[in-house]
Amino acid sequence: MLQKIAKIITNNFGLKILAVVISVVFWLVIVNVEDPEKTLTFTVQVNIENADYLTNQGKTYEILNGSDTIKFTATAKRSIIEKMTDGDFEVTADLKDIVNMSEVPITITPTKYSNQITLTKKTMYVQLNVEDLVTKSFDLKVDTKGKISNGYTMSGLEVTPSKVTVSGPASVIESIERAAVEVDVSSVYSDFEKEAEIIFYDTKGKQIDASRLTLNRDTAIVSAGVLQTKTVPVEYEASGTPASGYQIGTVTGSITQVVIQGKKDALQDIESIKVSGTALNVSGKSETVEAAIDLTDYLPKGVSLIDEQENDSTVTIEIEGVSQETYDVPAENITFNNVASGYKASLQGASVPVTLTGYPSVLQALSASDIKGTADLTGLGEGTHVVEIKLSGNYETPETVHATVLIQSGSVEGTLNNNDGTGQSSGNQ
Numbered sequence: 001m002l003q004k005i006a007k008i009i010t011n012n013f014g015l016k017i018l019a020v021v022i023s024v025v026f027w028l029v030i031v032n033v034e035d036p037e038k039t040l041t042f043t044v045q046v047n048i049e050n051a052d053y054l055t056n057q058g059k060t061y062e063i064l065n066g067s068d069t070i071k072f073t074a075t076a077k078r079s080i081i082e083k084m085t086d087g088d089f090e091v092t093a094d095l096k097d098i099v100n101m102s103e104v105p106i107t108i109t110p111t112k113y114s115n116q117i118t119l120t121k122k123t124m125y126v127q128l129n130v131e132d133l134v135t136k137s138f139d140l141k142v143d144t145k146g147k148i149s150n151g152y153t154m155s156g157l158e159v160t161p162s163k164v165t166v167s168g169p170a171s172v173i174e175s176i177e178r179a180a181v182e183v184d185v186s187s188v189y190s191d192f193e194k195e196a197e198i199i200f201y202d203t204k205g206k207q208i209d210a211s212r213l214t215l216n217r218d219t220a221i222v223s224a225g226v227l228q229t230k231t232v233p234v235e236y237e238a239s240g241t242p243a244s245g246y247q248i249g250t251v252t253g254s255i256t257q258v259v260i261q262g263k264k265d266a267l268q269d270i271e272s273i274k275v276s277g278t279a280l281n282v283s284g285k286s287e288t289v290e291a292a293i294d295l296t297d298y299l300p301k302g303v304s305l306i307d308e309q310e311n312d313s314t315v316t317i318e319i320e321g322v323s324q325e326t327y328d329v330p331a332e333n334i335t336f337n338n339v340a341s342g343y344k345a346s347l348q349g350a351s352v353p354v355t356l357t358g359y360p361s362v363l364q365a366l367s368a369s370d371i372k373g374t375a376d377l378t379g380l381g382e383g384t385h386v387v388e389i390k391l392s393g394n395y396e397t398p399e400t401v402h403a404t405v406l407i408q409s410g411s412v413e414g415t416l417n418n419n420d421g422t423g424q425s426s427g428n429q
Contacts, residue, residue: 038078043071044091046106046126053095055133060169061095062212064127068093072108075118088112093126101130131169138164138179140198142222146186153261153306154185157224164198164220168213177203183222193223227261229306230270234258234295237276238317240283248282249318249361258295259306266302273298275315282317289317320359324398327368329354334389334403338378345377348404352389357396371395375405382407 046068054061070091074081088111093104103125110117140159148154164179181196197219200208236251258273275298282289293313296305305311328351336345354371356363373389380387389401 035077035079037075038081039073039075040081040084041071041073042084042086042089043069044086044089044108045069047090047092048104048126049092049094050096054098054130058133059101059130060133060212061131062129062169064129067125067127070106070124072120072124074110074120076113076116080113080116084110084113084117098128098130099125101128103127131171133167134170134173135165135167136173136176138166138176138200140164140220141178141180143180143182145182145184148185148188148226151229152189153227153229154188155225155227155261155304155307158222160221160223161217165216166200166213172208172212175202176200176208177205181220181222185224188224188226191223191225193221195219196222228264228267229259229261230267231257231259232270232272234273234275234313236280236315237274238280238282238289239276239278240281240285242282242319243284243286246286246319246321247359249320249359251280251315251317253293253313253315255295255310255313259309260299260303261306262303266300270300270303275313280315280317282319285317285319286321287319289319291315291317318361320361322357323360323363324355324357325363325366326353326355327366327371328352329368329371329373333369333372335372335374336405337374337376339407340377340379340381342409343382343407344410345405345407348384348406352401352403354389354391354401355398357398373401375403377405377407380405380407382409 048068074084074089076084090109090111091106092109093106095104098104106124106126108119110119140162142157142159144154144157159181166173166176166179178201180199180201182199183194183196198215198217200210200213202208234253234255234257236253238248238251242248253275260267260270260273273295275293275295279291279293291314293315295311295313299305330351331347331349334347334352339345351368352373354368354373356366356371372392374392375387375389377385377387383406385405385407386402387405389403391397391401
């Protein structure tokens with residue numbers, strides 16, 4: 001039996017081997033015709049490995065030109081390659097393999113059919129910009145947006161925390177001029193707290209892209225008190241008694257009104273700010289006194305000056321000694337009494353010079369038209385007479401006031417006003 005089988009196998013053995021070879025060739029031809037090789041392009045994001053490799057060396061990096069997204073080709077049988085998607089490839093760049101601190105080779109690995117796929121032979125790289133990693137702290141400032149409503153102001157504007165610590169590339173950190181938070185105050189009427197994003201600016205005031213920066217916190221809290229405002233006058237009052245023969249004249253300050261701020265209850269009864277006391281004491285003084293006053297010392301509790309209000313006022317207290325002033329009193333202000341019957345009297349000249357003694361502030365407030373006087377013409381007949389003028393009022397004169405009067409014959413009834421306007425006479429019937 002075995003011999004029969006062996007004879008069948010070995011009979012025409014060469015032809016049988018040839019037939020097998022031809023069958024295999026035919027099979028390969030059929031397979032390649034029915035399932036040929038095909039090449040496709042895939043786009044995949046590169047996964048960066050060992051990112052702390054550079055940070056541990058005090059470095060930081062930036063991926064350039066979008067080089068962490070690559071396109072590559074893969075070739076395989078059509079039946080295989082058409083089943084592949086972008087997600088079937090693992091694409092990595094290990095920072096430990098960085099070359100010249102500028103590029104990292106990319107490794108592409110199919111996650112399936114790896115033995116049946118041929119990849120792009122060209123090595124691709126992730127391009128990097130590597131810089132020193134710098135950490136720095138900045139004071140936080142507050143920028144306000146909008147204008148607070150009229151009649152209101154802010155007090156005690158604060159930001160918490162007052163500093164921010166930021167790490168990033170040296171070139172970015174060095175470009176930072178200031179760190180700030182911004183709050184809108186256009187519609188605030190009461191005390192507030194607001195959370196705001198921390199923003200960095202360069203020397204030109206342009207906002208800096210913070211995408212490569214790491215902050216110890218991204219926001220800060222801004223708080224402020226909102227107060228009402230009121231404009232009031234400042235009144236200055238000197239105290240004490242000047243030296244003998246002197247008195248307090250005008251008292252003026254360089255600041256005549258101020259804008260104050262406070263809660264409504266604190267402001268409603270304030271009509272002025274009064275400055276007095278020992279700072280404006282002029283006891284025994286005989287010449288002008290100047291005093292530097294801090295107005296904040298005279299503000300009621302719960303009230304302050306608005307931030308932009310100047311608070312230092314220079315107060316000038318004039319100390320007046322007795323002086324003299326001469327006035328040309330109009331003739332019509334002089335009345336003649338007891339003019340003899342049948343006569344009339346008139347003043348020689350349009351006015352009478354009157355010298356008064358007093359303090360300058362009093363004398364300067366007086367005008368010639370305010371001064372009036374009388375002359376008693378009892379017993380005087382026709383002709384020219386020098387008579388005494390008695391002033392009506394509490395005036396002090398260094399000497400008796402005299403005037404020249406012309407008495408002429410002529411009937412008068414009651415009080416006679418002369419046609420030339422020089423005085424008036426009162427006659428007896």
